[in-house]
Amino acid sequence: MSYFKPFYLFFFFPLVILGYYLLPKRVKPLYLLFCSYVFFFLISKKLILFVFLSSLSIYLAGIWMKKMNERRDCQLQNMEKEEKKIFKEKYKQKKKLILIGTILFNLSFLFFFKYLNFFMTIVNKVFQFISIDISFPWVKRLAPIGISFYTLQAISYLIDVYREKIKPEDNLFKVMLYLSFFPTIMEGPIARYTEVKDDIYQGKKITYHNLCFGYQRILYGLFKKLIIADRLNIFVKLAFQRVDIYSGATLALGVIFYTIMLYMEFSGTMDVVIGSAEVFDIKLPENFRQPFFSKNISEFWSRWHITLGLWFKDYIFYPVSLSKPVKKLSTSVRKKMGNKVSSLLMGAIALFAVWSLNGLWHGAGWTFIFFGYYHFILILLGNIFTPYIIKLCEVWHINRKSFFYQFFQIIKTTILVFIGELFFKAPTLTVAFTMIRKIFTQFSVSKLSKEILKLGLDSKDFIIILLALLVVFVISLFKERGFHIRQKIEQQPIVLRWTLYYALILGIVIFGAYGPGYIPVAPIYADF
Amino acid sequence: MKKLIRVILFFFILLFLIYGICYLLLPQKNIKKYGMIKVANNEILGEDKNTIDSIILGDSLVYSGISPMDLWHNYGYTVFDCASEALLTKDAYQNLKIATDNQEAKVVFMEADVLFRDEKRMPRSRRLKLAIKYFFPIYQYHNNWKKYLFSFVSEENKDFIDLNINKGYKLVKSTHSAKKKRNMKKSNKKKSIPTTNLTYFDKIVQLSKEKNIKLILISIPNLEKWSSQKHNRIQSLADLYDLEFIDLNDENVISIDWQKDTRDFGNHLNYRGALKVTHFIGEYLKKNHLVMDHRKDSSYESWNKSDKLFHLK
Numbered sequence: 056m057s058y059f060k061p062f063y064l065f066f067f068f069p070l071v072i073l074g075y076y077l078l079p080k081r082v083k084p085l086y087l088l089f090c091s092y093v094f095f096f097l098i099s100k101k102l103i104l105f106v107f108l109s110s111l112s113i114y115l116a117g118i119w120m121k122k123m124n125e126r127r128d129c130q131l132q133n134m135e136k137e138e139k140k141i142f143k144e145k146y147k148q149k150k151k152l153i154l155i156g157t158i159l160f161n162l163s164f165l166f167f168f169k170y171l172n173f174f175m176t177i178v179n180k181v182f183q184f185i186s187i188d189i190s191f192p193w194v195k196r197l198a199p200i201g202i203s204f205y206t207l208q209a210i211s212y213l214i215d216v217y218r219e220k221i222k223p224e225d226n227l228f229k230v231m232l233y234l235s236f237f238p239t240i241m242e243g244p245i246a247r248y249t250e251v252k253d254d255i256y257q258g259k260k261i262t263y264h265n266l267c268f269g270y271q272r273i274l275y276g277l278f279k280k281l282i283i284a285d286r287l288n289i290f291v292k293l294a295f296q297r298v299d300i301y302s303g304a305t306l307a308l309g310v311i312f313y314t315i316m317l318y319m320e321f322s323g324t325m326d327v328v329i330g331s332a333e334v335f336d337i338k339l340p341e342n343f344r345q346p347f348f349s350k351n352i353s354e355f356w357s358r359w360h361i362t363l364g365l366w367f368k369d370y371i372f373y374p375v376s377l378s379k380p381v382k383k384l385s386t387s388v389r390k391k392m393g394n395k396v397s398s399l400l401m402g403a404i405a406l407f408a409v410w411s412l413n414g415l416w417h418g419a420g421w422t423f424i425f426f427g428y429y430h431f432i433l434i435l436l437g438n439i440f441t442p443y444i445i446k447l448c449e450v451w452h453i454n455r456k457s458f459f460y461q462f463f464q465i466i467k468t469t470i471l472v473f474i475g476e477l478f479f480k481a482p483t484l485t486v487a488f489t490m491i492r493k494i495f496t497q498f499s500v501s502k503l504s505k506e507i508l509k510l511g512l513d514s515k516d517f518i519i520i521l522l523a524l525l526v527v528f529v530i531s532l533f534k535e536r537g538f539h540i541r542q543k544i545e546q547q548p549i550v551l552r553w554t555l556y557y558a559l560i561l562g563i564v565i566f567g568a569y570g571p572g573y574i575p576v577a578p579i580y581a582d583f
Numbered sequence: 584m585k586k587l588i589r590v591i592l593f594f595f596i597l598l599f600l601i602y603g604i605c606y607l608l609l610p611q612k613n614i615k616k617y618g619m620i621k622v623a624n625n626e627i628l629g630e631d632k633n634t635i636d637s638i639i640l641g642d643s644l645v646y647s648g649i650s651p652m653d654l655w656h657n658y659g660y661t662v663f664d665c666a667s668e669a670l671l672t673k674d675a676y677q678n679l680k681i682a683t684d685n686q687e688a689k690v691v692f693m694e695a696d697v698l699f700r701d702e703k704r705m706p707r708s709r710r711l712k713l714a715i716k717y718f719f720p721i722y723q724y725h726n727n728w729k730k731y732l733f734s735f736v737s738e739e740n741k742d743f744i745d746l747n748i749n750k751g752y753k754l755v756k757s758t759h760s761a762k763k764k765r766n767m768k769k770s771n772k773k774k775s776i777p778t779t780n781l782t783y784f785d786k787i788v789q790l791s792k793e794k795n796i797k798l799i800l801i802s803i804p805n806l807e808k809w810s811s812q813k814h815n816r817i818q819s820l821a822d823l824y825d826l827e828f829i830d831l832n833d834e835n836v837i838s839i840d841w842q843k844d845t846r847d848f849g850n851h852l853n854y855r856g857a858l859k860v861t862h863f864i865g866e867y868l869k870k871n872h873l874v875m876d877h878r879k880d881s882s883y884e885s886w887n888k889s890d891k892l893f894h895l896k
Binding site for chain 2: 056060061062065066263266513514515518553556557560561564565566567569570
């Protein structure tokens with residue numbers, strides 16, 4: 056089941072809404088938990104045990120840390136200042152052990168389901184290289200759905216409890232709901248406990264306003280996924296399957312289409328997810344903020360998969376850059392080479408850790424690892440050269456705020472993103488480099504015109520794609536300018552409003568790429 | 584209360600609009616007689632009266648395994664795949680009833696695997712999908728907008744909105760090789776057929792006799808589902824009714840290369856595999872003089888148009 060399957064849209068979700076609407080307030084959160092576990096069970100069957108184990112582990116660890124805090128605070132009352140410091144440090148160490156133990160417990164599931172085969176392949180290659188006759192078999196394992204997402208949520212909860220940023224939850228059911236809430240379980244967003252706890256446990260009423268707003272958002276997601284992403288999927292699949300036969304220009308178009316498809320699929324899913332939660336008056340964090348208006352790669356990653364970026368920032372970047380060894384190194388570099396180099400180095404080390412893990416999080420494969428380091432290098436180069444570029448612009452009297460300069464920056468960033476996504480999609484690094492070689496050495500527009508209609512889409516499909524992209528672009532532009540389009544629609548007379556809704560629904564029904572002859576894009580991020 | 588009425592009204596108008604659009608995009612022929620839903624779910628109703636000589640009843644194995652346009656191209660026979668996903672025997676009976684109401688078919692092939700499908704064991708998700716397809720015919724026909732819009736890009740003949748160019752066949756050219764070889768162990772056992780299916784099969788036999796149609800049982804090559812037990816059961820059923828049974832899963836009858844002839848790891852045939860089965864059917868019909876070559880008949884001109892369009896794909 057995915058959020059775009061008829062079973063979810065026409066059966067599961069309406070049934071959840073109906074039940075939630077009819078039940079009394081105090082039972083509503085429990086009902087949501089029940090529905091979330093049913094949702095999880097329908098997809099992952101007995102693997103539901105793992106999401107329960109994760110919930111139980113972080114719940115118990117939270118309670119344990121809370122008890123330790125209480126005992127510590129009680130004992131601290133009668134102590135001297137110096138004694139207090141030693142005592143606090145002792146408790147901190149004990150809490151750290153609980154934290155690390157529970158994180159490792161949760162990561163072990165992720166490692167087992169997602170990474171074991173990959174690492175076994177590496178070990179096998181090493182054994183083969185040093186002529187040891189041992190080989191670990193590759194075992195197909197079906198991972199619990201959304202394991203990469205809920206594990207990160209679990210870790211964020213634990214660390215926040217450890218840092219005493221949040222109070223641990225006393226009710227196991229609430230922790231279970233936080234990790235398994237059905238709209239977020241498959242593809243995020245990776246919500247922090249503080250972001251959702253007030254909404255999720257209150258059992259708020261379903262109002263007409265929320266129902267309309269929620270469904271509005273769901274429809275927009277369906278528009279992006281069914282009209283654009285699923286249609287482009289036909290072209291993308293063939294282009295990436297037959298790298299050997301297509302010309303460089305066709306492959307370049309395949310890469311551009313893949314990037315658009317990925318964005319439409321993932322952001323469309325987020326629209327359905329956030330819209331679904333909105334029906335229950337639960338506000339989830341946004342995962343996208345018009346990423347293709349970014350002027351550099353750092354900015355792109357602060358607009359694309361925002362919750363993942365923030366997770367890495369809070370739980371990897373800052374802890375690494377503020378860790379004792381990095382601080383020590385930075386101090387010694389500062390003495391020898393100055394402040395600038397020292398802060399660049401500190402940032403580079405933390406960035407390296409972030410992008411190594413980011414690449415690996417996206418998948419257990421060399422293409423994903425390369426994808427991570429590609430972005431690491433781009434951001435690092437950006438950090439190094441930006442001051443020089445600013446100076447150069449001043450010397451050459453280039454207005455960095457002018458439309459043309461900013462447009463150039465956006466185009467440059469978009470091209471860099473396309474190249475990154477090429478590595479992301481390619482099955483192997485060899486295929487990825489072959490594609491790059493062909494794009495740069497066999498770029499022929501005449502061949503493109505011959506091949507373009509042979510990849511499953513006809514001219515009318517292309518017109519629909521262009522028109523739909525234009526709609527998304529205009530909406531994005533409004534959002535970028537701070538214009539609240541949904542509120543504006545709400546203020547319109549009912550006839551205009553309903554006409555708009557009908558146009559959107561019928562547009563999806565008629566022009567959607569579903570039914571015979573179409574293969575929908577599988578939920579890409581649900582596999583991560 | 585006011586808001587509830589508003590919600591109900593919204594969905595009522597929406598349903599009206601969806602069915603209005605359905606009406607525009609669906610084949611218009613026979614809608615008055617059979618209604619939109621029946622026309623949508625029985626593509627054969629888009630064909631001219633008494634033009635189809637042979638009907639093939641079945642499920643996805645049929646619409647993946649027999650290409651009527653190649654039978655037309657090579658033999659001039661008018662054959663139609665009356666097939667839909669996970670077809671039940673009772674629906675096969677209904678399909679035959681509707682098809683023979685408009686067509687004087689001479690031969691009907693019935694795919695044998697359909698008889699083993701138990702409605703009670705069908706997963707709920709599949710039932711829901713089938714129900715949506717049934718009650719919202721736009722699911723199958725929404726792409727007909729291409730025949731109305733943007734004609735400045737490419738002109739498609741609007742008349743073809745009534746015709747299924749593929750004649751029920753679903754063209755898939757891609758290959759996903761099977762990961763295993765055929766391992767059909769010989770057995771004397773027979774797989775059971777649900778009683779409801781036997782009742783409806785009996786009705787199919789009676790209807791065929793009534794309409795003077797030659798009914799033939801056929802099994803389309805399938806690596807995953809077919810077994811020796813199924814063969815035995817169908818053979819005994821064919822003997823009981825004195826029908827012919829052609830088992831194309833028998834490697835001595837037809838040779839399928841499961842590395843090249845399947846689109847989904849041995850479940851269904853791709854176009855390459857379908858051509859082999861189609862050739863067998865064509866030769867069988869020719870050898871037994873069951874149907875006629877219509878290629879030179881001007882009243883079948885639309886088949887020549889469909890042929891051109893089909894072989895462009």
